[in-house]
Amino acid sequence: MHIHFLDPYRSGDSLIHRLDPRVKFVLALAFILTCALTPAGAWPVYVLLFATILAIEILSTLGVGYVLKRAILAFPFVLAALPIIFTTPGAVWLELGIGSWELTISLPGLVRFLSIALKSWLSVQAAIVLAASTPFPELLVAMRAVRIPRLLVAIFGLMWRYLFVLADEALRLNRARAARSGNSGQPGIKAGGDLAWRARVTGGMAGNLFLRAFERSDRIYLAMVSRGYDGEVRSLPLPAITSANWLVLLAGLVILGVLLSLSFLFGS
Amino acid sequence: MFFSPTAMHIPDGFLSVAVSVFLWIVSIVVVGYALKRVGKDLGERQVPMMGVLAAAIFAGQMLNFAVAGGTSGHLMGAALASILLGPWAAVLVLTSVVSIQALIFQDGGLLALGANIFNMGIVGVAVAYMAYHTLRKLAGGRKWGLYLGGFIAAWLSIEVAALSVALQLALSNTSPANLAIPAMAGVHALIGVGEGLITVGALAFLSTARRDLVEAGEAGPIKGSLVWVAGLLIALVLAIASPLASARPDGLERIAGQLGFLDAARSSRSQIIPDYAFPGVSNTALATILAGMIGVLIVFGVALAVGYARRSVRRSERRSERRDHQVSSK
Numbered sequence: 001m002h003i004h005f006l007d008p009y010r011s012g013d014s015l016i017h018r019l020d021p022r023v024k025f026v027l028a029l030a031f032i033l034t035c036a037l038t039p040a041g042a043w044p045v046y047v048l049l050f051a052t053i054l055a056i057e058i059l060s061t062l063g064v065g066y067v068l069k070r071a072i073l074a075f076p077f078v079l080a081a082l083p084i085i086f087t088t089p090g091a092v093w094l095e096l097g098i099g100s101w102e103l104t105i106s107l108p109g110l111v112r113f114l115s116i117a118l119k120s121w122l123s124v125q126a127a128i129v130l131a132a133s134t135p136f137p138e139l140l141v142a143m144r145a146v147r148i149p150r151l152l153v154a155i156f157g158l159m160w161r162y163l164f165v166l167a168d169e170a171l172r173l174n175r176a177r178a179a180r181s182g183n184s185g186q187p188g189i190k191a192g193g194d195l196a197w198r199a200r201v202t203g204g205m206a207g208n209l210f211l212r213a214f215e216r217s218d219r220i221y222l223a224m225v226s227r228g229y230d231g232e233v234r235s236l237p238l239p240a241i242t243s244a245n246w247l248v249l250l251a252g253l254v255i256l257g258v259l260l261s262l263s264f265l266f267g268s
Numbered sequence: 269m270f271f272s273p274t275a276m277h278i279p280d281g282f283l284s285v286a287v288s289v290f291l292w293i294v295s296i297v298v299v300g301y302a303l304k305r306v307g308k309d310l311g312e313r314q315v316p317m318m319g320v321l322a323a324a325i326f327a328g329q330m331l332n333f334a335v336a337g338g339t340s341g342h343l344m345g346a347a348l349a350s351i352l353l354g355p356w357a358a359v360l361v362l363t364s365v366v367s368i369q370a371l372i373f374q375d376g377g378l379l380a381l382g383a384n385i386f387n388m389g390i391v392g393v394a395v396a397y398m399a400y401h402t403l404r405k406l407a408g409g410r411k412w413g414l415y416l417g418g419f420i421a422a423w424l425s426i427e428v429a430a431l432s433v434a435l436q437l438a439l440s441n442t443s444p445a446n447l448a449i450p451a452m453a454g455v456h457a458l459i460g461v462g463e464g465l466i467t468v469g470a471l472a473f474l475s476t477a478r479r480d481l482v483e484a485g486e487a488g489p490i491k492g493s494l495v496w497v498a499g500l501l502i503a504l505v506l507a508i509a510s511p512l513a514s515a516r517p518d519g520l521e522r523i524a525g526q527l528g529f530l531d532a533a534r535s536s537r538s539q540i541i542p543d544y545a546f547p548g549v550s551n552t553a554l555a556t557i558l559a560g561m562i563g564v565l566i567v568f569g570v571a572l573a574v575g576y577a578r579r580s581v582r583r584s585e586r587r588s589e590r591r592d593h594q595v596s597s598k
Binding site for chain 2: 007008028029032033035036037070073077080081083084087112116117118119120121122123124127128130131136139149151152154155156157158159160161162163165166167169170171173174195196198199200201202203204205206207208209210211212213214216217218220221224225229230231233
C-alpha cells in the first residue's frame with residue numbers, strides 16, 4: 001500500500017492549472033489578505049469575495065463540491081471563536097435562559113463571530129484551489145520567486161520528496177503493530193495494555209521512524225555528494241512571466257483592491 | 269483521515285492582521301538565524317538531513333494510539349526534535365513541517381503561518397530545550413533525567429504553545445481571554461500528557477538502540493544558552509501573561525483594540541467603556557502571578573534539592589561499592 005493519496009494535486013488542463021504558479025501564489029495570498037482586512041459585518045463584500053472564489057473554482061474544473069467538502073475540514077476551529085457571541089457587549093439580539101443561567105447573545109458579538117467564520121471559510125478555499133491546481137515543484141518555484149531563502153526552499157523540496165517514502169514507512173510500522181496485536185474471544189483475556197503502555201509502544205515506533213529517517217538522510221547525503229553536491233543549491237533561472245500572466249495578476253489585484261475599498265464603505 | 273486539525277494550527281481569519289504580521293516578522297528573523305546556524309554546524313549535510321527529518325516528523329504524526337471513545341493521540345514532535353537535533357535544527361524541521369501542513373493540507377492558514385511557525389516551531393522548541401536541559405543537568409547523567417526531562421519538555425512544549433495560541437486569539441479579539449486561556453490550557457494539559465508519553469517512549473527506544481544520538485544533544489550546553497534563556501523567558505512571560513489576561517480580559521481587549529487597527533477597528537473601539545479607569549495591575553491578577561511564580565520557584569527548589577540529594581547519595585554509594593570491590597579483590 002502506498003500513500004500516494006496524500007498529494008492534494010489534481011491534474012487538469014484548466015485556465016487555473018495553466019496559470020503561472022507565481023501569479024497563482026501571489027493572488028491566493030492577496031485573496032487571503034483581503035479576507036483578513038475586510039471588516040466585520042461587511043456582508044456584501046463577503047458575498048462578492050465568495051462569488052470570486054466560486055468563479056475560480058468553476059474555472060479550475062476541480063469541482064466545486066470537492067473544494068467545499070475539503071473546506072469543511074477547517075471548521076472545527078470555529079469553536080474557539082464561539083464565546084465572543086456571548087461576551088461582546090452591545091445590543092442584545094437574543095436572550096437564552098437555561099434554568100437559572102442567563103445567556104445573552106449580543107448583536108455585535110454575533111456579527112463578529114459570523115464574520116470570522118466566513119473569513120476563515122473563504123480563505124481556506126483559496127488555499128485549497130492553490131494546492132489542488134499547482135504541482136508541488138511549481139509551488140517551490142513560486143516560493144523562490146517571492147524570495148523565500150533558497151536553502152529553506154530546498155529543504156521543503158527534499159521534505160516533499162521523502163514525505164511519501166516516510167509515510168509508507170509509518171504505515172508499515174502501523175501494520176506490523178496491528179499484525180502483532182491480538183484480540184481474544186475469551187471474556188477473561190483483555191486485549192492491549194493500558195494507556196501508558198500503548199503510548200510507550202507508539203513512542204518506540206516514533207523513535208524507530210526517526211532513526212530510519214536519520215540513517216536514510218545519511219545515505220541520501222552520501223549519494224548527493226557522490227554526484228558532486230557541494231552544499232550549493234543550483235536551480236535554473238526562473239522563466240519570465242508572460243504578458244498574459246502579468247495581465248491576470250494585475251486584474252486580480254485590481255479586483256481585490258476594489259473589493260477591499262468597497263468593504264470599508266459597507267463595514268460600519 | 270490522518271491529519272485531524274488540532275487546536276494548535278490557527279486557520280486564516282482568526283488572527284488580526286497586526287498580530288499576523290508581527291509574528292511573521294519574528295518568525296522570519298528566527299528562522300533566518302536558524303538557517304545560518306545550522307548551515308555552519310552541518311554544512312552541506314543541512315539540506316538532506318533537515319528535509320528528511322522534517323518528513324519523518326510529519327509521517328510520525330500518523331503513528332497514533334487509541335485513547336478513549338474513538339479519539340487517538342499522536343506525536344507533534346517539537347520536543348523530540350529539540351532534544352535529538354538541538355534547538356536550531358529543530359526550528360528548521362518544525363518550520364518545514366508547519367509550512368507544508370499549511371500549504372498542502374490546509375492545516376493552519378497561510379497568513380496565520382507566521383503565528384503557527386512561532387507557536388510550534390519557536391515557542392515549542394525553545395521551551396522544550398530549556399526544560400530538558402535543566403532536568404538533565406539536575407539529574408547529572410542518570411536515566412531519570414532523560415525520561416523526566418523528556419516528559420516535562422514535551423508536556424511544556426504543548427502547554428506553552430497552547431497558551432501562546434490562546435493569547436494570540438485573545439489579542440486578535442477572536443476569543444475572550446478569560447474563556448480561551450483556561451480552555452486551551454486545560455485541553456492541552458491532557459494532550460501534553462500523550463505527547464510526553466510518546467516522547468519518553470521514543471527516547472527509551474533511542475537510548476537503547478542509538479545511545480550516541482541521545483547523548484549528542486548533551487554536547488556543548490553553553491552553545492545553546494541563548495535558547496535556554498529564551499525558553500525560560502517565553503515560559504515565564506506566557507505563564508504571567510495568561511493569568512493576567514484571563515483575570516483581566518479588558519486589558520487585553522484594549523490592546524487588541526489598539527492592535528486591530530483595520531479589521532477590528534470599529535467594533536472593538538465601541539466595546540471599550542469610555543471612562544473606564546484602568547488600574548495598572550489589579551490585585552487579583554497580581555496575586556495569581558505571584559502564586560504562579562512562587563509555585564515555579566517551589567517546583568524548581570524541590571527538583572534541585574532532590575537532584576543534589578540523589579547525586580550525593582549515589583556518590584557515597586559508589587564510594588562504598590568501590591571500597592567493597594577493593595576489599596574483595598584483595
